[in-house]
Amino acid sequence: MGLLELCEKYFNTTNLYEVLQITEKATEKEVKKAYHKLSLKVHPDRVNDAEKLEATEKFKVLGGVHAILSDKDKRYLYDTKKTVDEDDDDVLKDKDWMFYWRLLFKKVTEESIKAYEKEYIGSDEEKKDLKNAYIAGKGDMDYIVDQVQFARSEHEPRIRGILTEMIDQGEIPAFKIFTHEPAKKRQRRHAKENCESMEAEELKESLGLNSGANSLELMIKQKQESRDKQMDSFLDNLATKYGGKSEGTKRKATAKSEATGKNKRKKK
Incomplete structure (x- = not known):
């Protein structure tokens, strides 16, 4: 599915400017500001698990829209022909839009959120x-x-x-x-x-976090690590039930057996 089709699917319009809620006369700075504002609303790390899949797709589409409207040549092509280059048409191909986002914007901290709140x-x-x-x-x-x-x-x-x-x-x-x-x-x-x-x-x-500058970032990181551990545990259980013990489970069992043997020898 191409970029314009995805815009229609997730934002009910094929007009790139309408997706970012700006006019065709918007400056490069206004394009970036609009992208930042909307991408924060659908940032995968800022929504609950039930919304994460759709938010991720919207996040990718917004990245693709910004990549075109922030490039003079690509924007000119779109403005004159209302189309996008074939190389930019598929925003779901192998491009790290999260990395793209981080290159454009500094890390979100509690201080930056408070500063933005005061301005907003x-x-x-x-x-x-x-x-x-x-x-x-x-x-x-x-x-x-x-x-x-x-x-x-x-x-x-x-x-x-x-x-x-x-x-x-x-x-x-x-x-x-x-x-x-x-x-x-x-x-x-x-x-x-x-x-x-x-x-x-x-x-x-x-999680042992305070209200310092990195607490929000650490909180997100800790939640991700927690989810990873839960997934490892889930896979171990599946392996035990349907295909024998997983490697991780085997190591745990071996360590437990060795520890039990040492305790018995000490008692003797």
Whole structure:
């Protein structure tokens, strides 16, 4: 499947500019910024396991789109013929898009996230995102806080103020679910956020992480290592059940047998 077909599949458009949510007049800096923003939303390390497969595919497509729009010759070809070169058409071929991403952007740390949050909150970009999420979710605050970055419960009064002003000015419709949100619905949302926050802190504590610059990176690394160990254990169990003990299991059994023999000799 070619790049334009994948854009249609995952982003409902074959227009590369629409995929990145920018205009054809966007500068190289604006192209990079748009790519960064969208790729963070689907970065495989930042989504849950159920979303990881689709997020990975979207991540690859975004990389392919950026690779074309950030190259003057490739972008000119696309702008004039609305097509892409055959060499760029298959973004699923052997190219490490994660490595490509890391070359463009520095590692994500808690400090960089906080700096971005400070810049984002109260900006025109946040207001645009709030407006789009409000319309797409038909005023449902549960949907809005899931879609808009840093939209935690502590920001809800401010967010409601921004959206209410837009309603008063006629920019967006007044959905009842927003203007008269049931108290129990709001309480469930806040309880869910508190629960997720506690789980995150417990995970960080169990991994021995603090709030330092590398804690987020280490947390991701530790989770990956944990998944790898779980997979090794799973494969060992399969090998034991269906094909005899795996090499790893054999080594463990041998070590255990030797240790048992030594203990018996000591007792004698």
